[in-house]
Amino acid sequence: MxxxxxxxxxxxxxxxxIGVMASLVFVALEVRQNTAAVRGAxxxxxxxxxxxxxxxxxxxxxxxxAFFTARRSPEALTDDQKQILTWFITSKLRADExxxxxxxxGTLDASSSGQLSNNMVYRFHHFAEYWAANSGVWDADxxxxxxxxxLPLVGTAP
Numbered sequence: 001m002x003x004x005x006x007x008x009x010x011x012x013x014x015x016x017x018i019g020v021m022a023s024l025v026f027v028a029l030e031v032r033q034n035t036a037a038v039r040g041a042x043x044x045x046x047x048x049x050x051x052x053x054x055x056x057x058x059x060x061x062x063x064x065x066a067f068f069t070a071r072r073s074p075e076a077l078t079d080d081q082k083q084i085l086t087w088f089i090t091s092k093l094r095a096d097e098x099x100x101x102x103x104x105x106g107t108l109d110a111s112s113s114g115q116l117s118n119n120m121v122y123r124f125h126h127f128a129e130y131w132a133a134n135s136g137v138w139d140a141d142x143x144x145x146x147x148x149x150x151l152p153l154v155g156t157a158p
Contacts, residue, residue, distance in 0.1 A: 049095045049098065050095065053088075053091060053092060053095060056088070056091075057088075060084075062080070062081075062084055063084050063085075063088055065081065066081035066082075066084045066085050066088075067085075067120070067121075069081055070085060070124040070125070070126055071120070071123075071124065074124065074125045074126060077126065082126060085121070085124065085126050085130075086126075086130055088121060089121055089126075089127055089130050090130075090134075092119060092121055093138070093146070097138070097139075097142050100142055100145060104141075120158060122150045122151075122153045122154070123153050123154060123155065123156055123157075123158065124154070125154060125155060127150070127151075127154055128151060128154045131146065131147075131150075131151060135147075
């Protein structure tokens with residue numbers, strides 16, 4: 001009788017262990033699926049941010065004018081145009097910082113997020129002036145990225 005009881009108990013424990021393992025596999029699959037969904041949503045949000053910035057440049061005549069002046073004859077930029085470029089640069093840097101942070105967190109893969117510094121505004125001399133005046137408001141790790149990847153672009157052709 002004791003043997004039958006101990007055999008039933010072992011079988012019950014084995015079934016319980018199988019149930020726990022099956023539950024853990026299910027949870028692992030759910031976590032993986034959720035991680036993929038979060039990464040997809042993050043990539044979509046970052047892409048939308050880039051598209052929104054591009055649309056601002058398309059829709060805003062003053063910004064387009066400031067871009068053309070900065071590209072062709074930066075010395076001719078008016079104070080208003082410099083201010084418009086400053087606001088745009090700040091917006092672009094915030095979008096790039098967001099992308100940089102998402103890569104750090106692992107929610108965005110560096111290879112699928114595009115090149116951070118691939119933007120005309122970082123080639124303008126006004127960007128170097130902006131950075132000299134405003135770099136202190138950015139976190140040190142992002143400042144390092146800007147100084148290593150963005151500032152060398154100033155004055156270069158696209």
